[in-house]
């Protein structure tokens with residue numbers, strides 16, 4: 001499976017309220033907006049908390065999943081990406097409703 005290729009346009013992040021924010025929560029930096037509990041990973045090498053880099057929101061969502069909607073992670077979930085700047089390790093976490 002290969003997802004269609006898309007570019008990213010950077011803007012100032014504006015937090016929106018649920019459910020208007022579904023599909024619009026992708027961001028870099030700041031704090032992760034956890035759907036469930038905080039699952040910040042620990043670096044497997046240095047055992048320090050990893051740095052939040054980005055969260056990638058499900059999109060293509062129009063109230064229900066369709067066949068064209070490729071970027072739906074689970075039940076309109078989110079992928080969180082973390083990095084350890086010391087050890088150059090990366091981890092990701094997935095959560096949904």
Ligand SMILES: [Zn+2]
Nearest residue numbers: 043046084087
């Ligand atoms: Zn580390």
